[in-house]
Amino acid sequence: MVRARGLIVLTAATLVAFACGGGGGGGGTNKGTIKIGSDLPVCTIGGQATANGVKFAIDQKNSAGGVEGFTIAYQSFDDCRQGSYNADAGVANVRQMLDDNKFLGMIGPYNSAVAKAEIPIAAPKNFVMISPANTATCLTIDVPGCTYHPADLRAGNPNNYWRVVTNDNFQGPAMADYIYKQLNITNVGILDDSTVFGVGISGSFETEFKKLGGTVAKHSEYKKEQTSDFKAILTGFRNAGAKAVYVGGTDDQNICIPRKQMKDIGWDVPFTGGDGIETTDCINQASGNEVNIYATSAGADATQVPGAAQSIADFRKAFPGANDFGGYTMQAYDAANVLMAAIGRAVKDANGMPTRKQVRDEMAKTTGFKGVIGTYDFDQAGDTSLKIVSIYVVQQVTDPAKSTGVCGKAAKNACFVWKTQFDFAKSS
Amino acid sequence: MVGSGASVLKRFRSSQLGGMSLPDYGFYILCATAIVLLATQAVLHPSDFAQILVFGVTQGAIYALVALGYTMVYGIIELINFAHGDVFTLGAYIGTAILGFFSLTEGSFTTINLIALLLVFPLVMLIMGGINVAIERVAYRPLRNAPRLAPLITAIGMSFLLEGIMFLWKGPATVHFPDILPQASTTVAGVFFGFKDVFVVVVAAILVTLLALFINRTRLGKAMRATAQDRDAAQLMGIDINRTIAATFFIGALLAGAGGMIWGLYYNTIYYQLGFRSGLIAFTAAVFGGIGNIPGAAIGGLVIGLTAAFSDSYIGSKWTQVVIFGILIGVLVFRPTGLLGMRVPEK
Numbered sequence: 001m002v003r004a005r006g007l008i009v010l011t012a013a014t015l016v017a018f019a020c021g022g023g024g025g026g027g028g029t030n031k032g033t034i035k036i037g038s039d040l041p042v043c044t045i046g047g048q049a050t051a052n053g054v055k056f057a058i059d060q061k062n063s064a065g066g067v068e069g070f071t072i073a074y075q076s077f078d079d080c081r082q083g084s085y086n087a088d089a090g091v092a093n094v095r096q097m098l099d100d101n102k103f104l105g106m107i108g109p110y111n112s113a114v115a116k117a118e119i120p121i122a123a124p125k126n127f128v129m130i131s132p133a134n135t136a137t138c139l140t141i142d143v144p145g146c147t148y149h150p151a152d153l154r155a156g157n158p159n160n161y162w163r164v165v166t167n168d169n170f171q172g173p174a175m176a177d178y179i180y181k182q183l184n185i186t187n188v189g190i191l192d193d194s195t196v197f198g199v200g201i202s203g204s205f206e207t208e209f210k211k212l213g214g215t216v217a218k219h220s221e222y223k224k225e226q227t228s229d230f231k232a233i234l235t236g237f238r239n240a241g242a243k244a245v246y247v248g249g250t251d252d253q254n255i256c257i258p259r260k261q262m263k264d265i266g267w268d269v270p271f272t273g274g275d276g277i278e279t280t281d282c283i284n285q286a287s288g289n290e291v292n293i294y295a296t297s298a299g300a301d302a303t304q305v306p307g308a309a310q311s312i313a314d315f316r317k318a319f320p321g322a323n324d325f326g327g328y329t330m331q332a333y334d335a336a337n338v339l340m341a342a343i344g345r346a347v348k349d350a351n352g353m354p355t356r357k358q359v360r361d362e363m364a365k366t367t368g369f370k371g372v373i374g375t376y377d378f379d380q381a382g383d384t385s386l387k388i389v390s391i392y393v394v395q396q397v398t399d400p401a402k403s404t405g406v407c408g409k410a411a412k413n414a415c416f417v418w419k420t421q422f423d424f425a426k427s428s
Numbered sequence: 429m430v431g432s433g434a435s436v437l438k439r440f441r442s443s444q445l446g447g448m449s450l451p452d453y454g455f456y457i458l459c460a461t462a463i464v465l466l467a468t469q470a471v472l473h474p475s476d477f478a479q480i481l482v483f484g485v486t487q488g489a490i491y492a493l494v495a496l497g498y499t500m501v502y503g504i505i506e507l508i509n510f511a512h513g514d515v516f517t518l519g520a521y522i523g524t525a526i527l528g529f530f531s532l533t534e535g536s537f538t539t540i541n542l543i544a545l546l547l548v549f550p551l552v553m554l555i556m557g558g559i560n561v562a563i564e565r566v567a568y569r570p571l572r573n574a575p576r577l578a579p580l581i582t583a584i585g586m587s588f589l590l591e592g593i594m595f596l597w598k599g600p601a602t603v604h605f606p607d608i609l610p611q612a613s614t615t616v617a618g619v620f621f622g623f624k625d626v627f628v629v630v631v632a633a634i635l636v637t638l639l640a641l642f643i644n645r646t647r648l649g650k651a652m653r654a655t656a657q658d659r660d661a662a663q664l665m666g667i668d669i670n671r672t673i674a675a676t677f678f679i680g681a682l683l684a685g686a687g688g689m690i691w692g693l694y695y696n697t698i699y700y701q702l703g704f705r706s707g708l709i710a711f712t713a714a715v716f717g718g719i720g721n722i723p724g725a726a727i728g729g730l731v732i733g734l735t736a737a738f739s740d741s742y743i744g745s746k747w748t749q750v751v752i753f754g755i756l757i758g759v760l761v762f763r764p765t766g767l768l769g770m771r772v773p774e775k
Contacts, residue, residue: 043599043600044600044601045601080600082595082600082701083595083599083600083601083699083700083701084600194746220740220744220745220746221745221746222745222746223746223749225701225704225705226705226748226749227740227745227748228695228702228705228706229483229487229695229736229737229740231483231737232480232483232484232736232737232738232740232741232745233740233741233745235476235479235480235483235741236740236741239476251601252600252601254602254697254699257602257695257697260695260696260697261695264622264624265620266613266615266620281601281602284601284602284604285602285697287604287607287696287697288534288535288607288696410604
């Protein structure tokens with residue numbers, strides 16, 4: 001019965017939509033549907049929390065009348081295979097979006113290795129990609145040490161890729177600065193997970209840490225499918241004089257299991273890393289040794305941006321689950337709004353359904369966008385003018401619901417607490 | 429000369445030098461080099477060396493438990509049971525689920541923890557034994573007389589099936605296993621080790637000893653040895669082959685279940701693909717020790733655990749896999765039957 005009634009409602013809604021679409025055409029009536037996709041690893045807690053941000057932005061826009069008379073339809077694509085992000089899955093998702101002319105842009109991907117595979121197939125079609133979370137430097141800027149180059153990814157096509165977060169050129173150094181100057185630690189061991197992201201961020205950390213005068217006791221690497229016991233590696237760091245550990249990698253590569261094992265070998269020093277560890281799954285992996293995990297996040301904390309608190313409160317009302325809000329939810333929310341703003345301008349240009357190229361051209365013209373993570377522009381390469389990196393540390397809090405950082409699942413009160421931020425736009 | 433690689437190898441293997449075959453010399457030279465290199469480290473940095481030894485022995489003990497299951501099954505029906513690593517992981521998953529029913533205190537040791545442990549540990553072993561017997565009944569027994577490749581493929585299929593079940597059950601992320609063992613730890617002569625390390629090694633040693641006694645002293649053990657030696661002859665002597673093979677799977681899975689529980693209690697983090705890697709390593713350990721050879725599997729597990737720990741510290745973690753499999757190739761070239769060889773009567 002319930003199902004049948006649902007079908008009737010759906011049919012009625014479709015009829016109404018058709019009636020409006022056909023008969024309307026003027027001013028405030030519905031002109032049709034534009035689709036926006038997201039390509040995120042929604043099998044992970046962090047990926048799903050990011051998709052929630054996109055959904056929240058689109059729902060909000062639709063209930064306020066849509067974009068210039070168009071309703072935005074949102075479809076969430078999952079780029080997980082076997083429980084972690086997979087570039088092939090991402091490419092298949094982008095192909096699916098490219099095959100449907102109603103898709104005018106996408107939010108994602110979440111992982112840099114996926115972006116590296118997707119940009120080359122999306123660029124020739126002028127398909128706008130806005131990532132809420134990619135930080136690998138080489139996706140936008142050609143710096144020494146890049147194993148692939150932004151120009152090659154785009155192959156002569158105009159840029160189609162933007163990101164609302166800053167890159168690892170700032171994330172790694174921010175933590176290096178913090179460890180050296182604030183924690184007064186001059187010797188660290190580095191562990192990376194052998195991925196595009198992990199190698200990149202730990203490399204930029206290492207360069208900066210040495211430049212400051214610090215010593216790298218040892219730089220080791222592992223692969224998820226090969227290592228589950230990190231105690232020998234960690235003991236190697238300790239014996240070489242390390243007083244902290246920096247990890248480059250993501251939680252789906254088990255990057256925070258070493259944190260747990262540090263307790264097993266009786267080694268109590270800070271465990272630090274990039275945005276790949278500012279996640280619920282990381283806190284879970286640390287099981288029993290959560291406190292004093294330091295992580296960077298490639299953006300400003302909501303408490304540091306005027307007006308953002310209200311958006312977060314509204315989000316929490318719409319998505320009340322304990323793990324619905326993640327480190328990149330608000331970035332995704334902003335990315336969706338930037339895209340919808342560009343689509344809105346393109347609709348005006350086209351006086352109707354715009355082409356992908358029109359959306360791309362308008363996206364490239366974005367200036368002074370007022371989002372919840374700040375007010376910003378994009379440069380030619382697709383990078384944001386915001387160069388803020390925040391530092392968080394896991395602590396036991398009394399009220400996880402009020403936390404602006406993510407919290408654990410089993411250890412509900414172990415949450416990332418904002419410590420400080422580095423603004424590289426100001427310092428340079 | 430072209431095309432006679434096999435004969436060259438054969439000649440190489442049978443060539444003699446002063447009463448000992450040439451490959452044996454190669455094997456002993458390899459062993460001696462490794463021992464000398466490690467001894468140098470032991471003399472130069474004794475406490476570091478001992479510490480790594482502790483890591484290696486604990487890891488190796490767990491691999492040994494899993495390797496025994498591979499080697500027993502291979503010994504009796506010449507099947508590489510690829511699903512065995514996943515049986516091990518499933519043991520840890522079921523263990524964490526059942527432990528969830530107790531009001532445990534994590535991070536310290538209480539009476540409830542002790543009771544839970546004493547109840548759940550054997551229970552998980554029995555459950556896994558039952559599951560493995562069911563797997564044998566469904567996926568391997570109907571294919572017992574089929575070409576050798578057929579049960580191999582069903583074994584791979586079973587492996588994916590079990591992984592899929594764990595994926596659907598708990599999701600792709602790492603799963604927490606309750607930390608309920610005593611946290612006590614101590615430093616002896618610069619070597620740090622905890623109650624957990626001792627627990628792993630002692631429990632594994634007890635289980636392996638029980639297994640050895642079972643196989644050598646009981647009627648069923650005797651039946652297993654006889655079946656391994658010659659299935660048809662054993663049947664003629666009145667041994668129930670199906671029952672004996674099922675018992676082998678049951679006992680193999682008891683050890684895998686125990687291995688899963690120990691892994692969970694020791695590392696406290698499990699994930700659904702754990703069996704693939706640990707299974708591969710354990711299988712390597714079984715081949716390394718001489719597949720079908722029970723003491724060989726136990727020793728193989730220990731050697732691989734130690735190799736991994738030493739390689740992680742002295743060579744570099746990215747080379748560990750290369751080192752382990754490099755040694756495997758070396759051992760198999762010089763000693764195709766593995767470290768202890770196929771001692772047929774005892775497989």
